[in-house]
Amino acid sequence: MKKLLTVCLIIALAVPSLVFAQGSGEAKSQEIVLKWPSFWVGADTKAAPITELVNQFNEAHAGSIKVEIEENPDTDGYRDKLNAQIAAGIVPDIFILNVDPTTLQFFEGDLLMDFTEDLKGDWGNGFLDGTLNAVTVDKETKAIPYEMAYTPIWYNTDILKAAGVDKIPETMDEFWTMCDKVKAAGYIPTVQMTGGTNAWTSMIWYSHLCAALGGPDVWQKDFATDPVFVQAAELLNRMYQDGNTSKDAIGAGPGDAGGHYLAGEAAAFSNGPWYIARVKNEAPAVYDATEISTAPGINYSGAQTGYLLSALAAANTTDPARRAAVVEFMKWMTTGENAKKVSEAAGSILAVKADITSTDRIQTQFFQAVADASFVVETFSAKFPVDVVAEFGQALAKMAQGKATPEQFVAQIASVM
Amino acid sequence: MIKTKSQIAVDIIAKIGKWLFIAFFLLMTLVPIIWLIITSFKSNLEYETEPLGLPKVWQWSNYAKALNMSGLPRLFLNSVIVAVCTTALNLIVSAMGGFALAREKFKAREPILSLLLAGVLIPIIAFMVPYFSIATKLKLYDSLLILIIVYAAINIPVSLFLIYGFMSDIPKELEEAAVIDGCSFSQRFTRVVFPLTKPGLVTAGTLVFIYCWNEFTYAMLLTSSVKSRTLQLGIRFFKGQFVVDYTSMLAAIVLTMIPTIFVYIFLHDKIISGMTAGAVKG
Amino acid sequence: MRNKNWKQICLFLLPALLLYAVFFIYPLFYVFITSFTQWNGIGSMKFIGFKNFTDLFANETFRISLKNNFIWSFALGFIQIPLATIMALVLARKPKGWKVYRTVFFLPNVISQVALAMMWTAIYNADGGILNSLLSAVGLESLTRNWLGDMGTALGAVIVQQLFYIGYFMVVILASRMGISESYYEAAEIDGANVWQQEIHISLPNILPILITSVTLAMAYGMRHFESTFLMTNGGPAHATSVLGIMLYQNLGALKYGVGNAIGATLIVLGGVLIMTIRWLLNKKSQKMMG
Numbered sequence: 001m002k003k004l005l006t007v008c009l010i011i012a013l014a015v016p017s018l019v020f021a022q023g024s025g026e027a028k029s030q031e032i033v034l035k036w037p038s039f040w041v042g043a044d045t046k047a048a049p050i051t052e053l054v055n056q057f058n059e060a061h062a063g064s065i066k067v068e069i070e071e072n073p074d075t076d077g078y079r080d081k082l083n084a085q086i087a088a089g090i091v092p093d094i095f096i097l098n099v100d101p102t103t104l105q106f107f108e109g110d111l112l113m114d115f116t117e118d119l120k121g122d123w124g125n126g127f128l129d130g131t132l133n134a135v136t137v138d139k140e141t142k143a144i145p146y147e148m149a150y151t152p153i154w155y156n157t158d159i160l161k162a163a164g165v166d167k168i169p170e171t172m173d174e175f176w177t178m179c180d181k182v183k184a185a186g187y188i189p190t191v192q193m194t195g196g197t198n199a200w201t202s203m204i205w206y207s208h209l210c211a212a213l214g215g216p217d218v219w220q221k222d223f224a225t226d227p228v229f230v231q232a233a234e235l236l237n238r239m240y241q242d243g244n245t246s247k248d249a250i251g252a253g254p255g256d257a258g259g260h261y262l263a264g265e266a267a268a269f270s271n272g273p274w275y276i277a278r279v280k281n282e283a284p285a286v287y288d289a290t291e292i293s294t295a296p297g298i299n300y301s302g303a304q305t306g307y308l309l310s311a312l313a314a315a316n317t318t319d320p321a322r323r324a325a326v327v328e329f330m331k332w333m334t335t336g337e338n339a340k341k342v343s344e345a346a347g348s349i350l351a352v353k354a355d356i357t358s359t360d361r362i363q364t365q366f367f368q369a370v371a372d373a374s375f376v377v378e379t380f381s382a383k384f385p386v387d388v389v390a391e392f393g394q395a396l397a398k399m400a401q402g403k404a405t406p407e408q409f410v411a412q413i414a415s416v417m
Numbered sequence: 418m419i420k421t422k423s424q425i426a427v428d429i430i431a432k433i434g435k436w437l438f439i440a441f442f443l444l445m446t447l448v449p450i451i452w453l454i455i456t457s458f459k460s461n462l463e464y465e466t467e468p469l470g471l472p473k474v475w476q477w478s479n480y481a482k483a484l485n486m487s488g489l490p491r492l493f494l495n496s497v498i499v500a501v502c503t504t505a506l507n508l509i510v511s512a513m514g515g516f517a518l519a520r521e522k523f524k525a526r527e528p529i530l531s532l533l534l535a536g537v538l539i540p541i542i543a544f545m546v547p548y549f550s551i552a553t554k555l556k557l558y559d560s561l562l563i564l565i566i567v568y569a570a571i572n573i574p575v576s577l578f579l580i581y582g583f584m585s586d587i588p589k590e591l592e593e594a595a596v597i598d599g600c601s602f603s604q605r606f607t608r609v610v611f612p613l614t615k616p617g618l619v620t621a622g623t624l625v626f627i628y629c630w631n632e633f634t635y636a637m638l639l640t641s642s643v644k645s646r647t648l649q650l651g652i653r654f655f656k657g658q659f660v661v662d663y664t665s666m667l668a669a670i671v672l673t674m675i676p677t678i679f680v681y682i683f684l685h686d687k688i689i690s691g692m693t694a695g696a697v698k699g
Numbered sequence: 700m701r702n703k704n705w706k707q708i709c710l711f712l713l714p715a716l717l718l719y720a721v722f723f724i725y726p727l728f729y730v731f732i733t734s735f736t737q738w739n740g741i742g743s744m745k746f747i748g749f750k751n752f753t754d755l756f757a758n759e760t761f762r763i764s765l766k767n768n769f770i771w772s773f774a775l776g777f778i779q780i781p782l783a784t785i786m787a788l789v790l791a792r793k794p795k796g797w798k799v800y801r802t803v804f805f806l807p808n809v810i811s812q813v814a815l816a817m818m819w820t821a822i823y824n825a826d827g828g829i830l831n832s833l834l835s836a837v838g839l840e841s842l843t844r845n846w847l848g849d850m851g852t853a854l855g856a857v858i859v860q861q862l863f864y865i866g867y868f869m870v871v872i873l874a875s876r877m878g879i880s881e882s883y884y885e886a887a888e889i890d891g892a893n894v895w896q897q898e899i900h901i902s903l904p905n906i907l908p909i910l911i912t913s914v915t916l917a918m919a920y921g922m923r924h925f926e927s928t929f930l931m932t933n934g935g936p937a938h939a940t941s942v943l944g945i946m947l948y949q950n951l952g953a954l955k956y957g958v959g960n961a962i963g964a965t966l967i968v969l970g971g972v973l974i975m976t977i978r979w980l981l982n983k984k985s986q987k988m989m990g
Contacts, residue, residue: 037641043662044653070641074653077637083954084638085544087740090553102954108741194848194936248825251848251936255661256824259465274659282462387953392934397936403850404937424893431894435789439800442786445863446803449818450810456817469821469829514715523702532977533715536723536968537919540944543963545951546740547726570722573715575916579871582912586966602707616874624808624867631811649811663817670814677809682802 022307032325034067036082036094039078041071045277045346046147047396053341057332065325067094086111091315092327097135097143099308102385104137106313112142113314118327131351134308143311145332145351150306151204151379152181152369154269156261159187159287163267168293172235175296177242178267188266192245193252194400199379199393201257202236202249204270204305206392207379208295211303216375219383224414233399233406240400248398262286272309276347276362292365294373301307307382384417391416457667464663476664483669484653488643496648497676499564500629504622507569511576512618516606518577519584520592530581536574545638552639561645564636568629576621583617584610623681630677648673711888722908727967734961739954751961754854761962764934764941765969767854771942772921774858776914784910787872788898801873807865816930819860823847823931847932850939857928868913875909876902911981915974922970 036054040046054067072078075098082095091111097103108111119141124132131145160178162187169175179189187274192202209232210218223229239245246252246260261269262283279287294302312333314326332338339352347363349370358364370376381389395412398404404412456464457479461470518530548567549558556659557563575653576644587610595609611618640646652673702708734751736744755761786804790797807815808920825845834843846856879902887897901908925944928934934941934949943966950959 035641036566039657041659043660045657071654072637072641074637074656077634077653079633079952080545081638083740085551087546087956088550088553102952105739105741105954108739111741170434195933197933206872246826248828248845248848250845251853251932253820255465255663259462262462263466265466272659278660282460315955385953387949387955390949390953393933394935394937398850400934401848401850401936424971435794438785438789439794442863442865443800446807446866449815450806452818452821453810453814459932467827469827469832510714510718513711517708517711521702521704521708523705523708529712529716531828533719535967535971536719537916538922538967538974539723539727540923540925540947540963540966542925542944542948543730543960544722544726546956547729548722551721551725566718567722570718573719574723577715578916582909583875585908586875602704606711616878619814620871620874623870631809633811652811665817667814667817670811674810678806681809 003321016337026384031063032065032322034065034093034322034325034329035070036067037070037072037078037081037092038096039071039073039075040096042073044073045274046342046348047346051344053333053338057329061325061328065328067329084383094312094314094329096146097311097313099134099143099311100382100384100386100389102387104135107137107140107142108128110316113316113323113326114140114142115144115327115330115397116141120148123331123334125335127355128351131308135311137335143313144334145308145311146334147309148306148349148351149272149309149379149382150304150349150366150370150376151207151270151272152292152304152366153208153263153295154271155291156264156267156269156286156289157291158264158285159185159267163187168291169296170301172296172298176238179239182248182267188246188260189244190239190268191257191260191270192240192400193254193257193267194249194393195251195253195256196393197386199396200254200381201270202239202396203380203389203392205239205295206236207377208230208270208303208307209298210380211305211375211377212295212298212300215300216303216377218377223410223417226243229410230406237399237406237409250400264289273347273349273363274393275368276360279362280360287362292362293371294369300374302372304369304373304376305379306370306376307378313372388413388416449537453667454671457664457671459664461662461664477670479665479668480672482655482662482665483672486654486669488646489651491643492646492648492651493676495644495646496630496673499561499568500626500646502561502565503568503629504625506565507572507576507625508580508618508622510569511520511573511580511621512611512614513606514573515577515580515584515614516610519581520587520605520610533577534574537578539574540573542634545634548635549638559640559642559645563639564629564645564647567635567639568625568632571635572625576625579621579624580614580617581615583620587613619684623684626680627677630673730963730967733956734964736957738956740956741954744957752958752965755958755965759939760941761943761946763938764943764946765965767940767942768922768924768966768970769973770854771858771924772918772970774862775917776977779862779865780910780914781953782862782866783868783913784872784906786865787869787876788902790869790873790876791876791902792894801870805870807864808867812926812930816927819927820847820931823856835960848936850936853932853936853939857931860928860931869915869918870905872909875906879905879974907985911978911985914981915978918974918977919970922966922973972977 025281038050040050051069054069058066072081078096079098079393082092085092086106086388097106116136116139119132127145128148131148132141133143135143135145146288159182160166163181165178165181169178182189190205191308192205193199194202210228213231214221214226214228218228221228240249246266248256258269258271258275258278260266262279264283264286279290294304297303312330314330317323317326336352336354340354340356342348343350343354343356344358349362349366356367358367380392391413395404398412399406399409455471458475458477460474460476463470463472497638514533518533524660552558552563552567555563557566591613592605592609595605600608631649632647633653636647636650640650651665652669655662655669733744735746735748737747737751751841792799815969823846825843825848828846830846831843844852846847846852883901884897887901892900923944924942925948928940929941929945929948932940934945943962947959947962947966950956950962
């Protein structure tokens with residue numbers, strides 16, 4: 001019996017290790033293999049065009065450079081894994097960086113490849129204004145800007161018409177009037193949510209309100225003391241009261257929030273360009289009724305919110321051939337032509353200057369909105385570290401159910417800054 | 418035995434109460450599962466806007482998508498290998514250790530027992546960095562073997578807890594009789610205690626199997642390529658950065674549930690009812 | 700006096716201890732050591748003594764989380780386990796269809812938490828969720844509310860959802876109960892004892908060790924609870940449902956390894972104290988019961 005147990009034990013360990021344990025490490029003579037864990041795979045709209053670009057690159061460099069995509073579609077899991085790897089001292093050859101103050105800490109030390117010198121000149125000029133700044137810390141640029149997120153306000157004009165609202169509100173007074181009329185017609189005026197990791201829709205509204213109150217430099221102001229942030233909070237709070245939003249807004253996640261808009265129940269919404277395809281495919285009536293606009297103006301008008309969503313980064317290396325390979329790949333991914341391909345196939349807006357002809361009505365409106373904006377402000381989630389952003393949602397839930405004043409809301413968030 | 422009227426009344430109330438109790442929990446248990454299956458046939462829009470109705474059109478395409486999940490057979494095989502091997506390894510290790518702790522007295526017994534049992538308190542989520550470190554140092558990153566070892570280790574506290582509990586119940590006389598008959602230490606284990614702990618082993622084993630089957634965090638952390646990917650990672654492919662294909666994901670979840678249900682029904686039930694036919698006590 | 704079998708004892712304990720040392724002890728050292736530092740995973744670790752701990756205890760979210768963990772532990776240990784025990788005792792008497800029930804009750808443990816969370820979020824949804832729809836249908840519209848969003852009901856909602864899943868412990872307790880010989884019950888029946896008396900005097904004493912084990916295990920799960928709450932409310936609203944596991948995860952995500960691991964260390968120490976105390980109390984009580 002003991003022998004049987006021992007044998008079982010050995011088999012339990014040996015079979016998988018012999019058959020399945022280590023497959024990687026094909027010792028190709030001089031081919032440089034760059035492993036790229038990526039979540040632009042599977043159902044992501046960018047998956048197909050990006051895989052195509054990688055294949056073209058590999059063909060062009062057959063025998064010398066090979067980029068291997070490692071699929072990891074779960075973005076939260078991706079982030080956890082990246083954090084754990086870096087804390088253990090291992091950096092993937094190439095990876096996607098969601099740019100925010102927390103992840104910019106990766107720039108410390110010598111972990112990431114520094115592209116500052118390479119970007120001087122034509123390559124650097126090919127990026128949209130401000131995007132290189134977003135990935136530069138202490139004059140070092142250690143990531144290549146890739147995808148932009150613009151989050152304008154979406155209006156369902158069918159609902160507005162049904163409620164007797166003849167134009168998109170441009171001031172807060174017009175906005176509240178719109179809300180009352182929309183309510184009376186039996187619809188939800190605004191979509192809001194306090195859930196998820198960043199209270200996304202409400203967080204975007206808050207960013208718009210701060211921009212409208214404080215202007216292009218609103219985030220330079222001191223969050224704890226400047227009255228602008230309390231004023232914005234009061235306005236956001238009002239959007240939660242008196243039926244100005246859905247009953248499930250407190251605690252709602254992005255699925256619930258988006259669901260209200262897709263169902264044709266809500267008049268005002270916000271999301272990025274990636275959502276366009278969703279609306280088009282699943283709620284064509286809503287798609288046809290959607291118009292992209294700015295938030296109401298207060299002290300400032302015509303503002304839009306947007307930020308650098310993701311960038312490509314790479315592990316630092318002392319091997320010059322390897323370094324050159326990485327730079328080569330980065331350049332390939334960010335040529336105007338290749339950016340155009342991805343943008344047109346996926347509906348995304350990239351950080352590379354490209355001449356994009358969009359066939360999609362709403363995407364065209366997106367581009368127009370950005371071009372027409374008097375200024376663009378980062379969203380709260382891009383400006384502050386993840387724990388502050390998480391606290392935003394928590395504090396918002398408290399204020400929205402009347403358990404905290406707007407001043408306390410601001411104070412609670414400021415306390416974790 | 419003749420019962421008085423009041424005794425009969427109490428009996429009836431108790432009976433009704435018993436059936437209500439069972440019915441209530443049946444409801445609480447089955448409703449989620451039924452909802453899951455129904456929702457897996459809906460479209461995503463329906464899920465988000467009308468989560469409680471029946472699907473207007475039964476979306477068999479969700480199941481087609483789930484079945485077409487890239488590498489599904491390989492993922493399935495990987496999950497099976499990991500679950501089976503982990504359970505075997507974990508049970509052997511826990512049974513051996515449990516035997517030493519439950520049936521022998523020695524000075525270090527209490528401290529070691531407390532040390533091992535303290536492991537149930539530990540939030541494994543805190544160990545991401547060390548586990549990743551260990552995996553790379555052992556050069557086992559991205560292999561099924563590391564998952565087997567890690568899962569087996571993670572489940573030692575709970576398995577040991579359960580097996581130790583069951584082993585403690587076995588009367589000393591049975592072992593003493595075996596020793597008189599000439600059994601050695603190991604033979605007491607293999608011939609007397611191990612067989613008698615089968616209910617405990619099967620219970621612990623079922624829990625370990627199911628843990629392995631459903632585990633996601635460390636499967637994601639410690640593997641990267643298809644050769645060591647498990648089903649749970651495959652399911653996440655329906656989750657994009659901004660758009661989640663919830664209903665296809667549910668279809669995939671329903672599909673992956675089926676093997677575990679079979680394991681539970683056939684292995685656990687059959688063996689337990691077989692074993693408890695011959696009672697231990699008395 | 701040294702046990703004469705000490706060599707075999709060591710051999711039998713070795714595999715478990717080895718795995719445990721690598722995958723629990725070593726990481727625990729890592730957790731405890733980093734809890735005294737300020738570290739973002741990239742730069743160097745900065746030793747700051749007990750500062751993480753003092754900050755934590757001054758932090759309101761931490762205090763709420765700790766309180767919630769205790770509530771979870773007691774709810775699981777002293778509500779879920781008794782329910783599981785009752786069901787185990789009921790099923791052990793083999794009412795019609797008991798095998799089916801036993802299988803069904805265990806099923807939720809087979810389903811991934813992700814699916815269960817999706818389901819319960821739909822039940823608790825404020826805008827037409829099952830619970831609210833049911834309440835309205837029976838005329839109790841005034842009781843409808845945003846179960847997961849309202850600070851007053853959120854914690855209760857997430858706990859109640861888990862309390863129903865008695866399958867896990869019911870199976871364990873049932874296995875122990877079914878190991879008791881039928882002859883005891885037959886003898887008691889002949890002596891005129893009714894079901895209630897039989898359960899109290901025969902079943903309970905014999906399954907007591909497993910019961911204590913189960914309560915201890917359930918309380919431990921309560922202390923390290925994470926997944927279902929994370930999936931349903933992410934610790935919200937306003938941290939009302941927050942637990943230490945969630946705080947830990949969020950701090951690790953914010954690259955605050957020192958703080959996160961301090962939370963882990965606190966959880967383990969406090970949890971250990973709680974559970975050892977309960978275990979000691981229960982053991983004393985059971986000794987009294989056994990006479």
